[in-house]
Amino acid sequence: xxQILIFxxxxxxxxxxxxxxxxxxxPALDQLRSRSIPVIICSSKTRAEIEVYRRRMGLSxxxxxxxxxxxxxxxxxxxxxxxxxxxxxxxxxxxxxxPYADLCTVWKEIKKKNFLIKGFSEMTIExxxxxxxxxxxxxxxxxxRDYSEPFIFSDTSAKFRLLExxxxxxxxxxxRGGRLYHMIGRNDxxxxxxxxxxxxxxxxxxxxxxxxxxxxxxxxxxxFRHVDxxxxxxxxxxxxxxxxxxxxxxxxxxxxxxxxAEMIHTIL
Numbered sequence: 001x002x003q004i005l006i007f008x009x010x011x012x013x014x015x016x017x018x019x020x021x022x023x024x025x026x027p028a029l030d031q032l033r034s035r036s037i038p039v040i041i042c043s044s045k046t047r048a049e050i051e052v053y054r055r056r057m058g059l060s061x062x063x064x065x066x067x068x069x070x071x072x073x074x075x076x077x078x079x080x081x082x083x084x085x086x087x088x089x090x091x092x093x094x095x096x097x098x099p100y101a102d103l104c105t106v107w108k109e110i111k112k113k114n115f116l117i118k119g120f121s122e123m124t125i126e127x128x129x130x131x132x133x134x135x136x137x138x139x140x141x142x143x144x145r146d147y148s149e150p151f152i153f154s155d156t157s158a159k160f161r162l163l164e165x166x167x168x169x170x171x172x173x174x175x176r177g178g179r180l181y182h183m184i185g186r187n188d189x190x191x192x193x194x195x196x197x198x199x200x201x202x203x204x205x206x207x208x209x210x211x212x213x214x215x216x217x218x219x220x221x222x223x224f225r226h227v228d229x230x231x232x233x234x235x236x237x238x239x240x241x242x243x244x245x246x247x248x249x250x251x252x253x254x255x256x257x258x259x260x261a262e263m264i265h266t267i268l
Contacts (some may be wrong), residue, residue, distance in 0.1 A: 003207040003268070005200060006032060007064075007193055007223055008260070009215035010053060011234045012178045016256045018133060022057065025257035026218055028264035029057055035268070040064065040196060042189050042223055043214070044148065044177045045195035048141040062199070064185040067219050069097030069147025069182050073158060079202035085193060094195050096206040097104070097147030098172065098185035106170055107149055107183065115163055116155040119183070120145060132179060147187070150180040178235075189215075190222030198227070212267055214260055217241055224249065229267065233259045 008014050012153055021239045022029075038061040041050050045157075047065050054063065063211070071094040078092070085092040104121050108169045110119070120128060120143055129139035131152060142150075153160060164174055167183060173181050193213070201209050213220070213227035216235055224230035224246050232240050234255040243249055252259030 001207045002210050003200060003204045005196070005209060005211045005213060006037060006039045006264070006267075007042045007213040007227060009217070009220050009223075009233075010041060010045055010050075011214040011259075012025060012235060013214055013256055014041075014260050017178060017236050020134070022257050025261045025264075026057075028261040029059075029236075031268060032058070033113050035056065037155075038062070042068075042192065042220075044150070044175075044180075044182055044219060046142060048144045049138065051137070054211075054239065062128045062196055063197070064189060064192040065232075066097060066146060066148040067177075067182055068187040068189045068222070069184065070095045070176075071192050071195050073196075073199065077079070078199055078201070080199060081202050081264060083199060093190075094192055094194075096185075096187040097148075100123065100147060100149070103145075103147075103183060103185075106167070106172060107151075110144035110166060113166070115153075115159055115202065117153050117163070119149045119151040135188055147184065148170075148239045149183040150177075151183060152256075153181050157254070178217045178219060178220050187219060188225075190226040193223050193226045193235045196239075212259050214263060215241075216256075221246070230264045233263070 014025055039059055040061050042064040044067045050063050055201040063070050064071050073092045075090050085094045124137050130206050137161050197209055211227040213223045214231045216233040230246055232252045233252045234240055236255045240251050254262050
C-alpha cells in the first residue's frame, strides 16, 4: 500500500504568477480530494495568506509557511512521536525558522551599510501591494510575517555577495522566490518536507510514503531534494528554473496552474 503526498508551491505553480488565480488547477484538485491524496502547500507565503487559499481550495491538510519557517499540522489524528511542536490555535506547529523580531533586528543593522534594499518591515501595505501585485487586503496578510523578511534588491552583484556573507555570519541566508528575495534562518522547504514525511510515516505505518513536489523557483530546490518525484513548473516567460544536481527531474510543458494540472494528471 502506498500513501501519496503532494507538496506544492503556490506562486507561479498552483496559482497564476500575475492573477493569483487557480481555476485551471481546480479539476485536478478535485481529483486529488476524491482520492484522499493530501495537497500540502509549501510556500514563501505567511500562515494568514495560506489559510485563505486553503479555504478557497477546500484543503484541510498540513501546510508549510515562509520557506520552511514552520509546519502547521491540524490538531487531529496525526502521530507526532519524535516531533517537537507547540500548540497554536487549531494547529500543532513545528517551528524551524528564526522569529521575525530577531530578523528585523538584523535587518536594521544591515540597512546601515548602505545597500540598495528595502524589506517588507519598511514598507506600507500599499508598497507591498505594488511590488507583489496583490490586492490591499491580501497585501496586509503578506505583511504578517513570522519567520522571514521578503525584500527588493536593487544593488550590484558584488554587493549581493557581500550581503550574503554578512547574513551568513549571523546564521541567516537569502533565498529567491518568483518575485522577491527572502532573508530567512537555516530553515528551508526541504527540512519541512522531511518533518511531514516523518509525521505521515508515523500516522500510516502500514503504508509506503511516496511524495511529489511541484515548484517553479530557486526556493523550491530544497523541496525537490526530498521528494520522490521533483517537478519543475514552466514559468510564464516560457523558461524553467535551472536545477542542478537533482536527477531525474520532470518539467511541465504548460505554465502555472495549467502545468500543475498537467503534472497531477501524469502522477495519477
